Amino acid sequence: MTGQATSLRGILKPRGTAPTGAGATSRRDDWLAAPLNVGFWLAVLVLYATFSALVWEPVFGVAHEADGYLSPFYAPFVSGEGFPAWLSPALVTLWIPIGFRVTCYYFRRAYYRAYLADPPACAVGEPRIHGRYRMENALPFILQNLHRLFLYLAVVLLAIHWIEVVTSFFPASGARIGLGSVLLLADITLLTGYVSSCHSLRHIVGGRLDCFSCSTINRTRHGAWKILSGLNANHMVWAWASLFSIVLVDIYIHLLALGVLVDPAIRL
C-alpha cells in the first residue's frame, strides 16, 4: 500500500454525481419506513418519560411510589421533601440517564437519521439545510464525546437501582414476590444489559489496549472485553428493550398508585 505518508491537508474529495436534495435516490425500496418508525417510537417514549417525570406527580398528584415500588425514573435517595410542589424530584438524577442515552452511539445514529435526516437513509439525498456540515467536529455535537462521563454516573445509578429492586422484595410489611418486583427485576436486568453493552465501556474495559496478551491484567481485561463485545453486538436491542421496559414499569407503578391495579404478590 503505502511506504510514505503525505499530508491530507487540502485533499478534498472531488465532486461526484450523487443526486442531491431531500430524498433524492435511485432506491425503490421503502427506505422511509425505518426512520419514520424509529422517529415515532422514540418520540412516544420520550414524551411519556417527560410526562412521567414532570406531570404525573406535580400536576396530577399521582405518587411515584406505590406498595414499596419506586418508579425507575426516580432515584431512591431523593425523597422529594423540600422540593417545591411544581418541581419533580426526578429531575435531580434524570439528567444522568437522559445524557447517557442522548450521547449513546446507538441513539445518536437513531436520531441523526430519524430527526435530522443526516442521512435519512443510506444513499438517499439530504435536505439542503445541511449545507455547512461539521457534525461531531464542532459544537454542539462535539459534546457527544462526553458519553463516557455519563457512563461513569450511569454505573453508579445502576448500582443504586439494583439495591432498590432488591429491597422491593423486602418491604416493611414482610418479604414478598410481587409482580412489581418481578417487573422491576426484568427492567434492571435489561438496563444492566444496556449499560454493559455500551461502546465506551467496551473500550474502557479492554478496547483501548493494543496488546491483550502482554500481562495478566491485560489477559483478564481481554476476557472481559470479549464478553462485553458479545453484548455490544446487540447494543441496539438492549437500548430499545431497556427503554420500553422502563416506561412499562413506570406505567405499572403509577397504575398501582392510582388504585387502578392491585399488585399480585406471594407473601412469604
Added chain:
Amino acid sequence: MTGPRQPGEAGRAVTVVEPTEVTAASGPATAGQVIEAAVPAEAAGATATLRVFRGEAGQDTRFEDFAVPVQEGMVVLDALHWIQGNAAPDLAVRWNCKAAKCGSCSAEVNGHPRLTCKTRLSDLDLAEPITVEPMRSFPHIRDLVTDVSWNYAVNRTIQPFTPPADLPQSEWRWQQADIDRLQEFRKCIECFLCQDVCHVLRSHETERPFMGPRYLVRTAGLEMHPIDQADRRPYLKELGNIGYCNITKCCTEVCPEHIAITDNAIIPLKERVADRYYDPLRWAWRVLRGRLPELPVGRELPVFPGGQPPAASADPQADGSEAAGTSPPERRDEPS
C-alpha cells in the same frame, strides 16, 4: 419504458430512455431513440431489463435499457457482460475477479451500492427494470466507471505500520489473541462501496477532508496493532476529521466483507480520540501523575521530522511491513 418482457424477446431492442430526475444534472439524452441491436434471441426463458447509466463525463449521460436473458445463478456483472458481448460492446465496466475479492466491480444497483459480481438477479425484482449506475460519490469517467484515485491519495496520508525502531523483524512476537480483531480489518478488498455510501462524502461538501470509513478501518488496524508505535489520534482528529462521522452505519450496511466498520473500527477510534482529547478525568489523572504534555495538539501525522518524507534509505514496503524509516514517536502506554 419497456415492461417485463416475454420469453424470446431478449436483446431485440435497446431503448434509450428519458433521463430520470436522478440524471438531471447530467445533461439531456436522446430521449425516446430506439436502437435496433443486431443480437440473437436467446433460448426461451426469463429476461431482465437492465437500465444502465451510459455516457462520458461532462457530456450527455443517460439511462439505456437492455433486455438480457436470465440464466440460473446469473449476477448483475454477468448481465453487463452479456450486454457487452451482444448489444453494446463499448459499455465501460470495471471488473477483474468475478469472485467478490478484487473490489473492482462496485456500482449502484437499484440505488444500493453493491458489488455487481455478488448481486444475483434472482434476488432482484425482475418485473421492474434493474438500474445500474456508477458509484455516485466519485467523479464519473464513462458509463459505469468512476475515478476513485482520491481514495489512494487519502491512503498515502496515513502513518504506515511503525514497529519499534530497535527491534529487528525476526524478533516481532505477538499472540493470536492480539491480532484477532485486526484480521477483520484485513479482509477489506478496497471496493470503496463504504466510501461511496458514506453521506459525509456523498452529500456534503465539507470544509476539511474526511478520510472516510475505508481509511478509518485501515487506521484502526494499525492503531490496534500490538507492536505498532505510532499515535495516529492527532491525525484522526485534525486531518482525517473523524468527528465528521456521525456513526450512522451506512458503511457497515454495504460492506461486502461484512466488516463491522462502525462498531469495531470507527467507534473504537472515536473512543481513542476521546481518551486523548475529550476525557477530563483522564486529563486530570495525567496531570496528577505529571505525564503531560503528550503530543502537541494538532500535530500533524505522519511524524516525519519537519513534515519531510523519510530519507532515501527508507524503502517503501508493502502494507504489513511498511516501516516508516524514521524514529517512531514514543508510545505512551495507556494507564488502565
